[in-house]
Amino acid sequence: MPSGTRIVEFDRPDMAVGTHTVAEAWARVNPPLSPQEREFQKDRIRRLLKSRNAVLVAHYYVDADIQDLAEETGGCVSDSLEMARFGRDHAADTLVVSGVRFMGETAKILSPEKRILMPDLDATCSLDLGCDPVAFAAFRAQYPDRTVVVYANTSAAVKAQADWMVTSSIGLDIVSELHRQGKKILWAPDRHLGSYIQRETGADMVLWQGSCTVHDEFKGLELDLMRKEHPDALVLVHPESPASVVAQADVVGSTSRLLAAVTESPATTFIVATDQGLLHKMRLAAPGKTFIAAPTAGESATCKSCAHCPWMAMNSLKGVADALEFGTNEVRLDPALGRQAKICIDRMLDFAAARRRNTRPGPDLAQEQALFSGIGPA
Numbered sequence: 001m002p003s004g005t006r007i008v009e010f011d012r013p014d015m016a017v018g019t020h021t022v023a024e025a026w027a028r029v030n031p032p033l034s035p036q037e038r039e040f041q042k043d044r045i046r047r048l049l050k051s052r053n054a055v056l057v058a059h060y061y062v063d064a065d066i067q068d069l070a071e072e073t074g075g076c077v078s079d080s081l082e083m084a085r086f087g088r089d090h091a092a093d094t095l096v097v098s099g100v101r102f103m104g105e106t107a108k109i110l111s112p113e114k115r116i117l118m119p120d121l122d123a124t125c126s127l128d129l130g131c132d133p134v135a136f137a138a139f140r141a142q143y144p145d146r147t148v149v150v151y152a153n154t155s156a157a158v159k160a161q162a163d164w165m166v167t168s169s170i171g172l173d174i175v176s177e178l179h180r181q182g183k184k185i186l187w188a189p190d191r192h193l194g195s196y197i198q199r200e201t202g203a204d205m206v207l208w209q210g211s212c213t214v215h216d217e218f219k220g221l222e223l224d225l226m227r228k229e230h231p232d233a234l235v236l237v238h239p240e241s242p243a244s245v246v247a248q249a250d251v252v253g254s255t256s257r258l259l260a261a262v263t264e265s266p267a268t269t270f271i272v273a274t275d276q277g278l279l280h281k282m283r284l285a286a287p288g289k290t291f292i293a294a295p296t297a298g299e300s301a302t303c304k305s306c307a308h309c310p311w312m313a314m315n316s317l318k319g320v321a322d323a324l325e326f327g328t329n330e331v332r333l334d335p336a337l338g339r340q341a342k343i344c345i346d347r348m349l350d351f352a353a354a355r356r357r358n359t360r361p362g363p364d365l366a367q368e369q370a371l372f373s374g375i376g377p378a
């Protein structure tokens with residue numbers, strides 16, 4: 001392990017309130033609804049979205065019913081930043097963000113004048129939980145000469161300390177450019193994504209040792225065996241996965257990039273190493289093709305996640321309806337903190353705009369640029 005790294009227990013963070021551990025999150029997940037109850041809650045949401053002038057924005061990893069309802073009612077299903085962009089540009093006064101806490105915060109940063117509601121404010125993310133802002137400030141203070149680059153999956157309080165925020169789709173390009181300028185990087189919080197970018201760019205990076213509880217569980221050895229059983233399958237891997245899994249990928253990329261791959265590729269079978277929630281969208285995008293979840297189980301696995309995020313699973317139809325009806329679970333953010341956190345986001349947007357002017361972008365960067373055209377000074 002490189003010197004200067006900091007080990008964190010991602011599912012036992014040192015925080016005082018909220019849902020912290022994987023087990024606690026699973027304990028909060030509602031049991032499945034009967035078909036009648038599901039229809040009742042969906043009708044409730046349809047009605048309340050209209051009466052509250054609200055729009056539903058959902059992440060690819062949440063319940064399939066919520067994803068479908070978001071699209072049916074004129075909302076969106078996407079990755080975290082597209083969710084925030086969509087919410088910012090939509091005319092609705094109220095955004096119901098179905099995802100995890102940092103997504104609600106990002107929506108509030110980009111739309112401070114809007115009311116942001118969430119089905120459950122305790123739905124969080126192991127990367128966010130494992131990167132406590134005070135501990136991060138102490139870590140950062142050890143490396144005053146380094147450019148601070150943080151992943152989107154962080155709190156506003158961590159983003160406020162960063163020079164750059166990146167997503168999984170643009171992180172490689174930004175770190176590559178910083179490296180070209182001779183800058184040394186302090187990266188947080190995902191160690192696997194940081195290592196992947198370090199390997200690809202050769203940049204001098206000190207890594208915070210956080211991880212995603214879902215992607216950390218994918219197993220290289222078991223994936224190798226699965227590939228032998230399905231020799232024609234294309235392997236799609238999110239870069240929050242361990243290096244032994246990324247090394248076997250045909251496509252490494254963000255959720256949007258992996259989703260695009262299933263329609264762009266002539267392959268008919270895909271092994272997918274990301275949260276199983278994305279498989280719903282993949283099946284809709286490419287009906288008739290076969291999708292196999294990459295293995296998390298095996299001799300060395302703890303199978304904490306079984307390829308599904310416990311905090312994403314806390315999002316329920318009833319939670320969406322209750323938030324709308326009672327106005328509960330509103331995301332509140334100190335405006336000064338929000339403005340400070342927005343600086344590192346704007347820097348990323350400026351970079352994307354500059355690249356748009358100067359290059360012919362690949363699919364990921366093209367999408368990133370399209371998402372943020374018109375934001376900030378870009």
Ligand code: SF4
Nearest residue numbers: 125126212213214309
């Ligand atoms: S899937 Fe991983 S990165 Fe995404 S919200 Fe859950 S814990 Fe965080």
